[in-house]
Amino acid sequence: MTKSTLKTLTHIKKNDLDLLRQQIAQLEQQVVRLEELADILEKNRSKELAFSQSSPDYAFALEAYLEVNKQQKTKIAIGIKQLQRNITRLQEQLLDAFGEEKRYEILQEHQAENERTHLMQQETQELDEIGLTQWERHWPSPSAPSSE
Secondary structure, three states: OOHHHHHHHHHHHHHHHHHHHHHHHHHHHHHHHHHHHHHHHHHHHHHHHHHHHHOHHHHHHHHHHHHHHHHHHHHHHHHHHHHHHHHHHHHHHHHHHHHHHHHHHHHHHHHHHHHHHHHHHHHHHHHHHHHHHHHHHHOOOOOOOOOO
16 A cells, blocks of 8 residues: 555544544433433432322322333433443444554554665665775776786
C-alpha cells in the first residue's frame, strides 16, 4: 500500500473509532435515563402504597395503579437489557476497529522504516561510489601501465 493510502485508512479508522465511542456514550446515557425513570416509578409506587394505607377510599384504585407501574418497570427493564446488548455489540466493534487502526499504524511505521533504510542504503552506495572514484583518481590500479 502507498503511504497516502495507509494515512487515509488510519484516518478513516480513527473517525470510525470516534463514531463508535459517541454511539456507546449515547446508549449509556439512555440507560442512565431509563434507570432514573425506574427509580422514579419505584418512588411513586412507595408513595402510592403509603397514601393508600392512610386513605382507605383510595385502595380500590391502588391495584390498577400497581399493575400499570409494574408493566412500565418491565418495559424499562427490557429497554435497559436491549441497550446493554447494543452497547456490548458496539464495544466489540470498537475493539475490532481499534485493532485494525493499530495494524494500519504499524504498517505505516514499517513503511517509514523501510523508506529510511532504503535511503540510507542509497546514501551509503553513493558515498561508496564517490570514495571509489576518488581512490581511483589518486591511486591508479596495479594492472595499469606505469608511465615510467
